[in-house]
Amino acid sequence: MFQAAKQSKLPKNESANILSVDNGSTLYRLSLYDQPPLYDVTVEEFETSALDRLRILAEIESSAARNRSWDETKQVTMTQCGKYLPLNSNSALGIDVLEERRKDRLGHFVLRLAFCRSEELRRRFIRAETTLFRIRFETDDSNERRAFLDSKDFNWISVGAEEKERYKEQLKHFISAKTDLDGAFQSEAFYKVKWTTIPDLVEKRKVFLKGGYAYVPAREQASIIYSAFEERLEAALRVTSRAIPLVDEDTRLNPILDNLAQGFIAGIPSDWVASAETTGEGITADMVDSLAKQHFPLCMRVLHHSLRKDHHLKHFGRLHYGLFLKVLGLSIDEAIAFWRKSFAGGPGSDKFDKEYRYNIRHSFGLEGRRMNYPAKNCLQLHSAHEAGCPYRQLESSPENLQSALLSSYSAQGLTINDLPEIIAQVKKKSYHVACTRVFEITHARSVRKGEGLSDGESVTHPNQYAARSIELEKETKDPKMKVDHGV
Template sequence: MFKGAEQKPRNLQEHPQVAYYGTLQYPHRLNFYDKPPLFDVTVEEFETCALDRLRILAEIESSAARNRSWEETKSVTHTQCLKYLPLSNNSATKMDLNAQRRKDHLGHFVLRLAFSRSEELRRRFVKAESTLFRIRYENDDSMERQQFLDSRDFNWILVDKDEMSEYRKELSSVSENEKFFKVKWTRVPDLVEKRRVFLKGGWAYVPAREQASVVYQDFEVQLMGALEMTNRALPRLDEDNRLLPILDNLCKGFLSGVPSDWVASAPGKEGEITADMVDDIAKQHYPLCMKNLHQNLRKDHHLKHFERLTYGLFLKVLGLSIDEAITFWRKSFTGGPAETKFDKEHKYNIRHSYGLEGRRANYPAKSCQQLLVSDSASYGCPYRYFTPDNLQTALLSAYSSQGLKSSDIPEVMQTVRSKHFHVACTRVFEITHSQYNVKKGEGVGSGESVTHPNQYTAKSMEMEKAVKENLKGEMGMEID
């Protein structure tokens, strides 16, 4: 199934793209994922499809942690799907429908491999996938949704006229003027609990408007069973050292609640930020993790190796040039190493992180996921590693000047206790940027959660810049 990265995946599209769904290899946007993908893929495609899908599932989990309404969750998920995993309807003749649905199909099965490993992962995966399926079901074209339903046997029985007449009184108390289907009552426990069905002889009489509950329940049951089967087959993957690191990384991302690394669409340009500007930027725009590192550096005139590496890469991506970085660190170590000692012990490492020494690699800044799974509280995520008392003190100390109040702390701490650490950071961003008209639930834009320290800082600086430019335009003057 899997080929090396140097090989190209086989082109599976054999039919010209037409609107008629019967000619498509993936006829429906809705999918129960009954059959595994039986085609060749590169390792790169294997990982990319999974990461894009994971972004969506992680945002679904984030929506639950942030107590978004169902309509808000649908809206945010729809936006994420358009960005990372679009699925056009069958009438979109100019779109490569098979390519879209192939990616959806493959990504699901890669994540199924990753998240079948433990009961907790299976439970969370089923819940997120079921939510995604439900959103797609509700948003699907009614005709295409019916075609999907007709393509499967859901083992429901249409209640005939005689039976409708026999139980007319009981059925009318559930719903008027509707068709009814009957299924074993164990298949619709949610409807039984809410008394939305009529029960008789072990059967649940389900009105047509509640038919979706049967579909959702079947999806969950089938997916959980498939995950348990996959778990039993996992030992066979032990010999494939290409895939296991990818699956491990996906698991870490899902457990930490952060899908993947944020990549700056427009990284800070060298020269825009100087060493003398860092203190002000740290005060106004940093997330708590980088504030913590910056404050420790200013207090002790020193950071340990991995602390320096984490903070240095953050500053690099922010736009601090190599010359300004050397200036910044030299000034920061005042009272620390002497000039010659600085050049000997630290200058090389700074140049190395910029790709100017050693392997000359372009090292990225660490993401929230990497900080969440790090082994040290000193450079890891404060929302995970700080004690509750220390975290509350740190938050008020860092953000009181930006509008964070003591009354906001319980809400933030509740998400921390539920281990949705990036949600807590996102909520702090919303509170401290309310002066830019950021409302609860909007995150760093379009409802997205914080997934990277540079994402947090870049968005904060972008908002401030936009306000200054507007004022400049209105008043015809420079705003510092």
């Protein structure tokens, strides 16, 4: 599917970062993704298109984990698509719909490479992609949707007038009209498909079965299309899995595909390559205690509590918490003041300067490689063995997790009655859902259940949690300060 671009087309320093891909059809907003795209893309475009699509698919998974209704799932998904993966109809004015479809198809095929590697990943990918297709199908322009359907072969057979009349008494049971049943029957079209292709309609007894075929009324036609999409995607993933050894030879792609798969396995919107540093307004060392009590996610509250209790944190605790505070807005001078004060009773001034000052300056890019390090996101904390995500690390000790939650958030409205729902999500390894639910409970005055940080968005980064919490407090004090918090 992918092959290196010819060296002669590009400057030497750019050719190694270009992939050659083939262009597929962009006639319609809807797609069965039956033709891979073929055009030149950079490695960066290869990665970012997949990341943006993964955010949508992961939010669909989050909706399922949170038992959102179909209407809620649909609304959340459409909102997230508007941010990361817009896909407009041909009638849209002033919009490059071809570029939108180009990105949509590229992201889909990149994720195929990442998620074809195991049965579990394939199953989750198919389910999320089918949900996304269904939402787009329901919201598509009716004329364009009809043109799309006419352009594809879904292996259905239109039931002719004679056959329809032959089974009239049986088929009338599947007409929804409450009056003028005969008239409604005459105007209703029926299609025949192999009954095994639409198990959902068979299970719900919404079709007439005869001779191995299911007679499907036109109003249920969408189920045939969804089943065809799912069936074709499943077959395509099996084919792709056999081609993976060829892709593995490209050392540029392996790290990207591995990270994409890990992001999906963790069950979170994969946002670890997006602009990781969104430094907020400046804060001082003296403000940290108050901010921790009101605005920090559990992972950072646990670290803050340990620091205040023991006047010390181990290396990774200092690293994760220090980077979090830096991105929150703690300047280098205030950071040194904060850590010096926090270690009071521990190392003396000379020892602090010798053992810790350099590392603090290093994290700000002022020493060593002079690299301004970003704060760790949720996916990175999930995989950390030390000072990581407490929802994951305390999964096997629900009693300790419940104690940590109550001690951290009871002052903000979290009660013992809220814990079963949170622990249930942790047991399902939906750690980001548990954290998002805590945010909703502790910000109930501003956020409704299911709304997440806003518009259904889930927590993907400790700084994202803290920044949104601070924003909500400001909006409560002064509604005129309401801002767009999109990442």
